[in-house]
Amino acid sequence: MAERAFDTGRRPQWCPGCGNYGILAAVRLALAELGLRREEVVAVSGIGCHGRITEYLDVNAFHAIHGRAVPVAEGVKLANPGLTVLVHTGDGDAYSIGLSHLLHAARRNADIKVIVHDNMVYALTAGQAGPTTPRGVRTRSTPAGNTEEPFNPILLLLASGATFVARGFSDDVQHLKELIKRAVRHRGFAVIDVLQPCPTFYDSRPLLREKVYRLSGRGASSLREALELALEADRIPIGVIYEAERPTFEESFAHARVPPALRGAAKPDLSGLLARFL
Amino acid sequence: MAGGELSILVGGPAGAGVFATGSIAARALLYHGYSVFATNEYPSLIRGGHQWVLVRARMGEPVYAHRRRLDAILALDAETIRLHAGRLSEGGLVVCDERVAERAHGGRVLALPLVELAREAGAPPVAANVVGLGALLAAAGGRLEPLLEAVRRHYRGRGDLAEANARAASLGYREGSRAGLALGARIAYAPRGGRLLLDGNSAVALGALAGGMSFFAAYPITPASPMLHLLAEVQRELGIVVVQAECELAAINMAIGAAYAGARAVVATSGPGFSLMAESLGEAAMAEVPIVVVDVQRAGPSTGLPTHTAQGDLRFAIHASHGEFPRAVIAPGDPVEAYELACEALNIAWLLQVPVVLLTDKFLGESYWTVDGLPEVGPAEGSVVRGRAPSGYARYAITGDGVSPMLVPGSEGARVYANTNEHDEHGYVTTDPTTVKAMQEKRFRKLAKLREMAEREGVKTYGSGSVALLVWGSTKMVALEALRELSGVKVVQVVWLEPFPAGALRRALEGCREVLVAENNATGQLASLVRQHLLLEPRAVLLRYDGRPLEPEELVEFVRGAGCG
DSSP: OGGGTTBOSOOOOOOTTOHHHHHHHHHHHHHHHTTOOGGGEEEEEOSSGGGGHHHHBOSEEEEOOTTOHHHHHHHHHHHOTTSEEEEEEEHHIIIIITHHHHHHHHHHTOSOEEEEEEOSSBTTTTSBOOTTOOTTOOOSSOTTOOOSOOOOHHHHHHHTTOSEEEEEETTOHHHHHHHHHHHHHSSSOEEEEEEOOBTTTBOOHHHHHHHEEEOOTTOOSSHHHHHHHHHOOSSEEEEEEEEOOOOOTGGGGTTOOSOGGGSOSOOOOOHHHHHTTO | OBSSEEEEEEEEEETSOHHHHHHHHHHHHHHHTOEEEEEEEOOSOSSEEEEEEEEEEESSSOOOSOOSOEEEEEESSHHHHHHHGGGEEEEEEEEEEHHHHTTOOSSOEEEEOHHHHHHHTTOOGGGHHHHHHHHHHHHTTOOHHHHHHHHHHHTTTSTTHHHHHHHHHHHHHHHHHHHOOOOSSBOOOOOOOSOEEEEHHHHHHHHHHHTTOOEEEEOOOTTTHHHHHHHHHHHHHHTOEEEEOSSHHHHHHHHHHHHHHTOOEEEEEOHHHHHHHHHHHHHHHHHTOOEEEEEEEOBOSTTOBTTSOOOOOHHHHHHOSSSOOOOEEEOOSSHHHHHHHHHHHHHHHHHHTOEEEEEEEHHHHHOEEEESOOOOOOOOOTTBOOSSOOTTOOTTOOOTTSOOOBOOTTOTTOOOEEESSOBOTTSOBOOOHHHHHHHHHHHHTHHHHHHHHHHHHSEEEESOOSEEEEEOTTHHHHHHHHHTTOSSEEEEEEOEEESOOHHHHHHHHTTOSEEEEEESSSSOHHHHHHHHHHOOOOSEEEEOOSSSOOOHHHHHHHHHHTTOO
């Protein structure tokens, strides 16, 4: 039953073995298990192979331009805090062209749930190195091997004040599903860096299968511990790395008692304001 | 001339309270019953440099713009005298502190111990400016009460400052009365209540609020920030969301997200920020999300002159973003139009689900005019449908007028899928040539309604004559001021720039023997639109691109020089 929930009925078109299949399955299962209805959810996607997910995930959706899914999602949530707002974005979308938005949303604790489809390569543009491509990897833009140091997204997000930072693995669908459920239940900004193989342009599956391990328990109990987990290099922990509580971005707009999206075409009483100009 | 007209310049370094003094002077004259105009010039600095406010007042008739001639200068430093004293009329007067006067040469100078008097009033030294204003008003035969009312209003809610400054103004007024150095121009008193002193930026913010704006996002930028400041201040009282984004890309994308969700959203910026927003203008157009972008133009290119005016973004606003899509570009020329058109911009956006660009400029945005009243305008729901989705609902349904009923996320029974990829009626990505063509044609069918509005409201004519002086935006005000000295000339203002109201403009120019164009840019962008749409070569084009608004005097010279007027 749950497997067929949130299905638009369109057949997904990704390469065989693409990590996006696992992420799509996990998010569908998570939404179903959370008991959400499609009308209550908005998924904003960016540009990249991940972007097609809004074709297949049967919730309200906005397929935005490259790099700007996060601010679109922040706008949706501010306008109607009653909606559950997901962002599907890629490593190029979130960590390169749209990086600043991600970090600012983290700092503000915007109540959006960001799922980064991190395949460590630009795939939709047919194979160039990206901000998380490991050193030495050969791509079409790095034929002699990538010479640039990749970002450590977990470290970056922890430093930016994110109140929920997790890492998932697209091949571990059940585990990822639980992460997504926790992210949606978290009050405030949640980000899951989902490691995914790209069998066509950077097949990290053997490496990921070897290095990934599930964190036991509920992750780090302090930011300091979380930073240590983020710095772990020999093995790759997946799970909730860090979770904290802080007032959300939307709470600072509690004065908008009628959500902006639901006000309709109403003219406010401007007499008090106009008196300033007398 | 008793009571007719008066021009006062307040000048000094940044930090000397030049703007505060100018604002108080403008209000004091407003309360005397004058129609008042105030404009300013300042460098992109927080301390130092030279800045000024020019306050012009006219009794009985509206005042549209600045003039070169000054009746009085309140100089808060010697630099002000050096730069502006040459513009003083006969009988004109400089009011300044004694120490400043020592460094000034010639002219009629009313030198008083302004700083000393401020101290005597128990006010901070910076209140020397209000002391000087009191003295200036006294020398011109003005009354103290309207000045005190203006001072108290300016410092309202700021504790002891209000009374301290009122005392300072009174002392200045007393000393000015005793000095026996009268100003040639005399101030009359014929008070009329209920009038507003309104700047273009505030007018846009107020108009957007009147249009039901519930979401505003901006990144700080001169000269658009005053809108952010005003709205940030009143958001609690009005229950709206006002966000300072991390950049203009974020601002417009937040607004697009909010509008997709159902909020009437506006962003405001200036040229550099508008450049950054260009890609998202097309995003809104493709996703058919209603959005209003206010571009308060400043002098470019690039960082250019951040605090100076220009009308250089016209062609850019018409063409910004890649690909082709319908949009509206409208340019108010004064605060009343700014109010009206900001409201209308939201209504157009929400009726047709298109991006609307409201083009103003620094001169309109940061100058003040006397406004007798604001028109009764308000929001129309447009094409948004609230409530349960009809069966088979398609967000991008192909319709006769190109407008698809817009449900918002959360509507029962609907999946609202907005897509910046080309898409089918339900929002799904498509590359099918038939669908691609049909969707492009559907979007462009909105142009019919836009054209209709542009033809109906896009051209305004002032005065009559066989010579037409074509202007757009705030240049209208300069032209109306010049028109007082011209005969046989009418001012034709193009309000809608895209779609271009070719028919209405052709009718406005019917029977004209000459067509002249004046605008605040280097290439004659309105003139180029006239050539393009009317196949008409203007007789002459006056361009100003030094960061300053055109002056009525140069417009008069231009019209006469072209053998007209």
